[in-house]
Amino acid sequence: MSFSSSHSDLKQINRLAVINLVKTKPGISRADLAKRTGLNKSTIGKLVQDLIDDLWLAEEITPTLLDGAGRRPTGLTLNGKVLALLGAEIGADYITVLACSINGEILFNTTVPFQHDDMNASLEQLVGLLKHAWEIMAENRHTVLGLGIALPGLINPLDEKVVVLPNINWQEVSIAELLRAKFAAKNMPDTPITIINDANAAALSEFVFGHTQYRRSPLIHLTMAVGVGAGIITEKGLYKGFNGWAGEIGHAILQPIDGLPCACGQHGCVETLVSQRALSRMVTQTDRLLSMDTLQRRLAQGDELVKSGLAQVGHFLGIVLRNVANILNPETIIIGGPMSQFGNHLLEPTLISFVKHSHQNHIQPHIKLCEFGHHAAALGAAAAVLSLHVEPLGTPLHLAQNGLLR
Numbered sequence: 583m584s585f586s587s588s589h590s591d592l593k594q595i596n597r598l599a600v601i602n603l604v605k606t607k608p609g610i611s612r613a614d615l616a617k618r619t620g621l622n623k624s625t626i627g628k629l630v631q632d633l634i635d636d637l638w639l640a641e642e643i644t645p646t647l648l649d650g651a652g653r654r655p656t657g658l659t660l661n662g663k664v665l666a667l668l669g670a671e672i673g674a675d676y677i678t679v680l681a682c683s684i685n686g687e688i689l690f691n692t693t694v695p696f697q698h699d700d701m702n703a704s705l706e707q708l709v710g711l712l713k714h715a716w717e718i719m720a721e722n723r724h725t726v727l728g729l730g731i732a733l734p735g736l737i738n739p740l741d742e743k744v745v746v747l748p749n750i751n752w753q754e755v756s757i758a759e760l761l762r763a764k765f766a767a768k769n770m771p772d773t774p775i776t777i778i779n780d781a782n783a784a785a786l787s788e789f790v791f792g793h794t795q796y797r798r799s800p801l802i803h804l805t806m807a808v809g810v811g812a813g814i815i816t817e818k819g820l821y822k823g824f825n826g827w828a829g830e831i832g833h834a835i836l837q838p839i840d841g842l843p844c845a846c847g848q849h850g851c852v853e854t855l856v857s858q859r860a861l862s863r864m865v866t867q868t869d870r871l872l873s874m875d876t877l878q879r880r881l882a883q884g885d886e887l888v889k890s891g892l893a894q895v896g897h898f899l900g901i902v903l904r905n906v907a908n909i910l911n912p913e914t915i916i917i918g919g920p921m922s923q924f925g926n927h928l929l930e931p932t933l934i935s936f937v938k939h940s941h942q943n944h945i946q947p948h949i950k951l952c953e954f955g956h957h958a959a960a961l962g963a964a965a966a967v968l969s970l971h972v973e974p975l976g977t978p979l980h981l982a983q984n985g986l987l988r
């Protein structure tokens with residue numbers, strides 16, 4: 583692998599560096615940008631003007647402050663008014679599509695229940711929802727930069743092909759290629775498409791768009807749904823592991839002896855104890871999966887089975903998080919996915935169990951509920967599109983697509 587150093591490539595990398603700095607330090611001045619990038623002031627001035635003209639950046643006027651020369655200092659922010667991102671999530675029994683600004687403000691969203699028995703029917707439904715989102719963006723004069731799709735399973739990190747989605751039984755398929763063909767058939771715009779694992783996407787939503795103050799890595803985001811997965815963010819971005827399997831915590835084994843059978847073929851996996859499926863089993867004493875709507879309604883009605891089920895789930899979740907903290911020493915652990923909607927009913931027993939299983943000398947991470955609720959994965963898929971535009975180093979595939987890899 584080698585990087586070319588042509589003038590246009592360097593300009594592109596410099597643009598990305600400026601956008602990235604403005605994203606992480608809203609209100610930054612041109613002088614500060616020059617200092618932090620090592621570029622001279624006139625180069626920064628030109629790059630910033632180009633980015634303002636291209637609608638990536640906006641100037642923030644601060645009328646009360648005057649510098650020594652009597653000029654009004656201006657800070658730079660991302661312009662959230664024109665450029666937009668599309669994000670989608672194929673969930674175990676639903677599809678979510680949303681559009682957001684480059685600041686992460688949600689401009690449109692829709693979720694429909696859907697059974698993914700037939701992949702073609704699922705993709706047709708997804709394309710219909712995306713077409714509607716696109717039309718709304720066009721009506722509002724937003725320009726769509728690209729589309730990110732979050733999927734519940736293993737994605738090859740090099741070519742973004744689906745390896746396997748165990749909960750909906752899709753495997754060895756290029757979703758992006760199939761979608762491009764459907765877009766062309768419906769005269770929809772050709773746009774960059776990125777495919778990402780749902781737990782990784784949810785982690786990215788917090789890291790890119792979250793308001794949390796805990797921005798130092800590592801950050802762990804646990805997605806608790808019918809299955810369980812984790813996204814791990816390090817100082818270099820998403821950590822995917824050697825084959826893309828990093829964060830598959832749902833199949834870490836807690837009860838090898840006498841544990842319940844798991845969809846993966848093992849016994850006593852984390853998913854059999856702390857997922858929506860596990861809670862359903864605790865409530866019904868059968869294998870019948872209860873929807874989140876049903877579980878939440880029964881909790882609101884004071885159902886003791888749901889309450890005690892959540893206490894059990896929290897007990898095991900505290901142990902899981904203790905193990906995660908021991909291995910990765912994260913600053914923050916976020917509990918997300920549909921089950922985060924149980925709020926303190928889930929968080930409180932989790933924290934009690936976490937502390938109970940901690941040594942007094944353990945440094946405690948911040949453990950909190952996800953900020954974006956059931957939109958996290960779709961929003962994170964949109965954030966992955968933004969990352970393609972603003973991170974100087976992407977995957978080899980994205981570098982090649984952007985002409986940065988020779």
Ligand SMILES: [Zn+2]
Pocket residue numbers: 832833844845846847848851852853
């Ligand atoms: Zn398993």
